[in-house]
Amino acid sequence: MTVPLSILDLAIIDEGESARDSFASSLALAREAEKLGYTRIWYAEHHNMPTIASSATSVLIGYIAAHTESIRLGAGGVMLPNHAPLTIAEQFGTLETLFPGRIDLGLGRAPGSDQKTMRALRRDPMSADSFPQDVQELQGYLTGNTLIPGISATPGAGTNVPLYILGSSLFGAKLAAALGLPYSFASHFAPQALQDAVSIYRRDFKPSAQLAEPYVIAGVNVIAADTTEEAQELFADSMRRRVTQLFGRDRTFTDEEADAILQSPGGQQVKQMGRYSAVGNPGEVRDYLDWFTGHAQADELIVATQTATLETRLRSFELLAEAALPVGA
Numbered sequence: 001m002t003v004p005l006s007i008l009d010l011a012i013i014d015e016g017e018s019a020r021d022s023f024a025s026s027l028a029l030a031r032e033a034e035k036l037g038y039t040r041i042w043y044a045e046h047h048n049m050p051t052i053a054s055s056a057t058s059v060l061i062g063y064i065a066a067h068t069e070s071i072r073l074g075a076g077g078v079m080l081p082n083h084a085p086l087t088i089a090e091q092f093g094t095l096e097t098l099f100p101g102r103i104d105l106g107l108g109r110a111p112g113s114d115q116k117t118m119r120a121l122r123r124d125p126m127s128a129d130s131f132p133q134d135v136q137e138l139q140g141y142l143t144g145n146t147l148i149p150g151i152s153a154t155p156g157a158g159t160n161v162p163l164y165i166l167g168s169s170l171f172g173a174k175l176a177a178a179l180g181l182p183y184s185f186a187s188h189f190a191p192q193a194l195q196d197a198v199s200i201y202r203r204d205f206k207p208s209a210q211l212a213e214p215y216v217i218a219g220v221n222v223i224a225a226d227t228t229e230e231a232q233e234l235f236a237d238s239m240r241r242r243v244t245q246l247f248g249r250d251r252t253f254t255d256e257e258a259d260a261i262l263q264s265p266g267g268q269q270v271k272q273m274g275r276y277s278a279v280g281n282p283g284e285v286r287d288y289l290d291w292f293t294g295h296a297q298a299d300e301l302i303v304a305t306q307t308a309t310l311e312t313r314l315r316s317f318e319l320l321a322e323a324a325l326p327v328g329a
Contacts, residue, residue, distance in 0.1 A: 001286065001324040003293050004039040006302040007317065008076055008188070008219060011043055011054035014309060022053040023063065025310040030064045032314055034071040036321035042076025042106060042302065047113040047121060051245055058091040065099040074104025076184065076302070077166040081109055081127035085134050086153060089141035093156025105142075106164040106184055107135055109172075132175055139163055139179075143209075162210060164217070173197035180208025187296060188219030188304045191275040198297045218296035221277035222303045224285045224319040225312075234316075235279045238306040242270055282323035289324060 009029055013022045030041055043054040043061060054060055057075045065073050078088055088105070096103045109131040111118040118125070140146045141153035142161050165176035165183050168190030176183035183201045187194045198216050205214040223238065225231035240258035247253075247261060261267045278288035289301060305316045 001289060001293070001301075003298060004300045005320070005325060006040040006042070006217070006300060007033055007038055008302050008304040009041050009043055009054075010304060010306060011052055011060065012306065013051050013053050019053040023060065025313075026053075026060065027064055027067055028310060029314065029317070030068050030071060030073070033317060034068050036318065037325045038071065038317070038321070039300065040072035040074060040104060040302075042074050042104065044076050045079045045082070045108075047111075048117040049113075049245070051241075058088075058095060061103070062095055062098070065095065065102060070102070072102050072104055073099075074164075075106050076104075077106030077108045077164070079110055080107045080134050080138070081131060082111065082121050082123050085138035086141060086151065089138055089153035089156040092161045093142060093153050093159045096159040096161045097155045103161055104164060105161050106166045107138075108166040132179075135163065135165070135175070135179065160210075167197065169193055170197050170200055173201040174204065177201045177204035177214075178206060180206050180211050182211060182215040182217065184217040184219070184302065185296070186219050187276050188221050188302075189273045191272070194218065194276075194296055202297065215299050216297060217300045217302050218292070218298040219276075219302050219304060220289065220292055220296075221274055221279075222285055222289070222305055222316060222320055223277070223279045223307060224282055224316045224323070226281065226315075226319070228280045228284060231279045231281065231285075234307050234312055235277065237308055239270065239274060241306060241308065242273070243267065246270060282319045285320060286323040 009026050011022050011026050013019055033041055043057050045057045046052045047055050057078055061073050092103060092105045109128045111123060137147050141156050142159055144157040146152055163181050165172050165181050167173060168186040170193060173183060185194055185197055202214045223231050223234045225234060239262060240255060243258045243261050244252050278285040305313050307313050
């Protein structure tokens with residue numbers, strides 16, 4: 001591989017386990033990823049999802065950072081319209097103060113939930129409209145160049161926590177280009193606009209104090225196993241799990257029910273979400289990621305692996321590192 005590899009840890013709560021078990025699994029993954037040479041791990045803000053434990057993103061980052069040594073950790077991302085910019089500046093300023101040089105802050109504008117949960121979060125339905133202004137306000141707090149006279153983030157001011165714009169549409173690409181920030185595209189679940197968004201971002205990018213040249217991180221699903229057949233079985237199971245996440249809510253489906261849903265019009269949309277997926281033995285996965293890097297014009301790949309057990313996730317990341325990361329990375 002010619003680009004860095006990073007990990008999107010979905011903080012999965014495996015069947016029959018608890019959120020506490022999920023945090024232990026995330027720590028085990030982070031320690032292994034650090035040894036294997038991955039660049040960073042990000043955690044995404046989700047709410048009211050019984051299979052995902054990363055709702056309090058900054059708290060989880062702090063826990064993982066306290067028990068690792070060097071790997072970068074961050075939000076991929078914080079859904080900024082759910083929060084006051086000053087609050088996020090203080091949270092991530094605290095993390096950077098405690099763990100200097102290791103903290104990233106990716107920002108998105110989606111609710112990270114459904115409409116009902118959005119109301120429970122006290123989120124204004126129109127709050128996403130001020131996302132560009134909120135990003136700049138947050139940036140001002142972290143650089144120490146506050147845009148609000150008399151207001152300073154403590155901790156936060158002068159920490160210069162690097163910001164990343166996350167997106168799955170052209171909006172985020174245009175904003176990241178205008179602000180001169182790195183851009184991370186969620187192609188691991190929203191593949192449709194990938195090439196158009198990256199092209200617009202690279203074309204319109206304006207250098208900033210944080211970044212002189214465009215920098216693209218592209219999301220991709222990866223399931224590596226010792227054999228192609230095992231990887232394909234794990235991928236089929238992961239698609240069934242995605243059906244339960246999207247359609248199950250208060251129930252689970254048998255394998256037969258999930259497979260039937262995947263054949264329906266709604267299920268075809270679920271399949272489309274997984275369009276960019278590297279599935280196979282280590283060589284097959286490496287070859288796919290080589291192709292995808294060029295296809296996405298990516299400077300870095302961030303890998304999502306959704307399998308049913310920590311053991312299979314760790315094995316997938318181990319095999320990927322052996323195949324794609326430089327020795328001694």
